[in-house]
Amino acid sequence: MAQKDEAKAPAKKGAGIMKILFLLLAAVLLVSGAVGATLYYTGALHKTAEVAQEEEEPPAPKAAEGHGSKPAKAQRKAKAGGHGETAARAPIYQALDPPFIVNFEDQGVLRYLQIGLSVMAREQQIIDAVNNNMPQIRNNLILLFGGQKLETFNGNEGRERLRTQALEQIQAVLNEEIGEPGIEAIYYTAFVMQ
Template sequence: MAKKEDLDLDVEGKGKKSSKSKLIVILLVGILVLGGGGGAAWYFLVMKGDASAQDVDADMEDVEQPVVRKKKRRKSNEPPLFTGLDPAFVVSFKDQSHARFMQLSVELMSRDPEVIEAVDQYKPMLRNNLLLLFSSQKYEDVITREGKEKLLEQSLEEVNRTLADEAGMDGVEAVYFTAFVAQ
């Protein structure tokens, strides 16, 4: 009978050892799977994440905003092309003591003939948006050189924004005031 008990103990011992072995194997496999998944995640996020993130950002921009075909800037050795937004702009200022007004002539410059054609096509919209911009100015701001330069920058942004919205391109490189009177 002692032998039978020894056998039972051995069977129970083997069972405990095999269950411990199974547990260890399961833990090792789990660690390898988690480690492999973590390594793969690290690889795709860190090593390829920059390109993937840029692709996702570009895709999201296409979804959220209308597609705008931007013209590439031409080399500076190509001659500039000019077009005027005639007639001259005339706007008045609100001032309590004096009637004040501003008159400006505006020329746009690009090196791309297609942009000049788009400016001519959308000239009424461009004039409207610039007229709104000019009429929102304060007399005290536009009589200084810094104020005029700031107005030039705002005008360039407005022109390119309007062309991008309407024609699907921008490319006006500069706005010039060829006549400027503020009284």
């Protein structure tokens, strides 16, 4: 009878170790699955693929910046397929936050205007240029909006004209800073008058 008890003891010890190993393996798989899912849904895995692709491409030689040269634009055109053709790219939108709040006078009454805007470009470099020059862009737009009359804001035609003028203001700043207008469109995201 003593031999039976001795035979069961090693079998129980082996089964206990197997359970622990199985639970440990299950925990490792669960944690790695959670980490992988988090990386996938946050886009960290996509960024890694983009970085690897950029590393494979040789850096473009820098052109001598002389009168009228636009190396950044030429490099983007070369990446798009050369010969001045631009590949169809998805638009990138950037809100100009916070919204613009300006006051203007209408027949002796002080009025307030809040305008929310977003710009659209097709290259992240252009959006970065907008962000880098945001103080100058905001200054020019505040001056533009503050110098308007009430009639400008009442009709769609006046609002569209104002939107076109705002686009021209932003493109002028970008032309001055990076040598190209960059921004294709500007859109209202809020338009409130009091």
